[in-house]
Amino acid sequence: MTETLLETKDLSRYFRLAGPWGRGPLLQAVEGVNIAVMAGETLGLVGESGCGKSTLGRLILALLSPTRGRVRFEGEEVTALPKARLKQLRRQMQIVFQDPYSSLNPRMMVRQILEEPYIIHNLGAKAERRQWVAALLEEVGLGAEHLDRYPHEFSGGQRQRLGVARALALKPKLIVADEPVSALDVSIQAQILNLLADLQKRHGLTYLFISHDLSVISQISDRVAVMYLCRLVELAPRAVFDSARLHPYTEALLAAVPLPDPERPFKPPELKGDPPSPINLPSGCPFHPRCPEAQLPVCRDEIPEYRETAVGHWVACHFR
């Protein structure tokens, strides 16, 4: 459990937006992220929309190239690999997408969808592949009777099972799950979360689990990373979130969740305003304009260092 599977160093990605007269403003999607994913763990990545968590997931999978910084997978520098080697490496890392409706090709039958990864990577003979596909379906709780159906014939939960099956096809070590249950109803969401936990146990998978939903993150993660405006603001083992003092943003995020218990008082701290735009970042700490504990001038002028305050507990705040 203590072996590092994946590591990023100063990982950053900017996007140049199109303006009315050509080059527009620069959008900072991910800035200076240092993160290590341990083999066999589930690392939860939580943050509000637009904070850069999906972009980080894509950078890690080399689906996007970084503006700056590096990604290492099992000690190998992913960012500098020749194409052929990268393709080999892709077998080790797969993704499950949020929307099970748009991430499956509507013109392909389940059989074809699940066989495609093997064809792309030139694995197995036809008969062999058929067996693998049938086994995959069983693995995610579907049956051979589903092989000749099209995605539209399935419910949302079943489609997400297909998405998981496709990600499993090449027996990856790492699966980046990008909001895999956000589009699902609670009763179905529970099925998929259980399935992911089962598969992890059975195959020793490592998950980077991206979600905006703290309850879901707390359900599944061994460690949790919190992102705000393109930066990591906190990372810690799960138990820390129960006890220790946390980054003011994490505290606000936790307090903002309405709990399904009417006896527990709901008194979220008033966070002023909206998250600022990633096009025009605030100076200093990205959270200072909304932070209830911000102190001028330090929070406005200095970017807080992302540092380890206790073993395994990383925070970027001047006052933690």
Place this chain on the structure above:
Amino acid sequence: MTPAAPSPLLQIRDLQVHFDTPAGLLRAVGGVSFDLDAGETLGLVGESGCGKTVTALSILRLLPATHADMTGEIRFAGEDLQTLSEPRLREIRGNRIAMVFQEPMTALNPVFTIGEQVAEALRLHRGLSHQDAWQAAGQALTRVGLPEAQRRLKQYPHELSGGLRQRALIAMALACEPEILIADEPTTALDVTIQAQILALLKNLKEEMGLAVLFITHNLGIVAQTTERVAVMYAGAIMEQAATKELYKNPAHPYTRSLLAAVPRLDFHQPPGEKLAAIRGQVPGLEAPPTGCLFMDRCPEAREQCQEPPPWVEVEPGHQVRCWNYA
């Protein structure tokens, strides 16, 4: 209002809605009855497709008459909204009963400014002049905590963030000081910190204005924190109704219990990956809903008797459940 209000503000009896679709007749709502008292917040909770939005839309007759067939009774302050003439209904819709929708971008008209849209309601329902309506619109925006209301009046919806748009939509709904606000998933499209702001705002406004709120959501956390009473819907019918505290403490219907058990808890104390109690199978199709209990196929406690429609049983005063377990 008289001291002992004889009847609830809104009374819905045996509401049924069928949709005529190319695939056949769908029963979206199959016999829903509930009351909403003045000043109370009732949560209508259920998973997607359970008929909660259709119920809300039918209250104001917002469903297309050509495709939707509605039966049953919807009484507001003694009048049956089903049989009311369209001009009379228009005096109620948006004026005495207002609605806030889930998606603030599609609910606002992109080609009119916020001010024009808020003022329109005031001109139509209150007969205000352009100038007075504009001024009242500014006040309405201030009341919902929209900063720099005067500037916002002249802005178009796309210039506002999601949270601010939802505030503008609430301002529009409350501008005419309605008696009932129907809020259909008003925070689902928003981030949690913004959601917390909007929930706090709705609570304050409700207390300030003595509003009755019909709060429609799939989020059991929001129901717990914002409502006084809950009705749990499943496959087009209400399965259980109770005071919110009672329902969370003593959920009676197997569906309610399964649903509560399936919600991941915000709890970093337990080890990760603990099994959630998922509900097996999926919601029955609306083309041919089961004739007996709608939850029968997925219910861990189903038995022979459940083939028959279950009766309403009052397990505690004000706590009703539709299940053979208690008959």
